[in-house]
Amino acid sequence: MSHGVTPQCFLGGEAVDLVALVTQNMGRTGPISPSRGGGSWAVVLVIALMWALVSAVVVTESANRGMRRRTWGWMASFVMSTLVAAYSFWRLV
Numbered sequence: 001m002s003h004g005v006t007p008q009c010f011l012g013g014e015a016v017d018l019v020a021l022v023t024q025n026m027g028r029t030g031p032i033s034p035s036r037g038g039g040s041w042a043v044v045l046v047i048a049l050m051w052a053l054v055s056a057v058v059v060t061e062s063a064n065r066g067m068r069r070r071t072w073g074w075m076a077s078f079v080m081s082t083l084v085a086a087y088s089f090w091r092l093v
Contacts, residue, residue, distance in 0.1 A: 041092040048085035052078055 055078035062071040 041088045045085055045088040045092060048081045048088060052081040052085060055081055 055074050058074045059071055059078055062074060
């Protein structure tokens with residue numbers, strides 16, 4: 001920077017050097033192997049467990065307030081979400 005180069009030009013030159021280095025090394029590691037698909041089952045597991053937690057809270061509140069139909073509906077939702085969570089856990093392992 002002591003040779004009359006402004007900070008903007010200096011930073012721009014570093015960015016160009018970085019891009020050149022990245023493009024030079026691109027493809028040297030070989031092809032990327034496809035994953036086994038475990039990530040999607042992990043997402044399904046987390047979502048199903050969160051839904052089961054919400055369902056359990058709603059079932060508890062509905063039962064405390066005497067709403068029988070709502071309680072049974074959310075209980076069915078809780079059972080289904082725990083079954084989905086169990087299946088996705090089985091597929092993940």
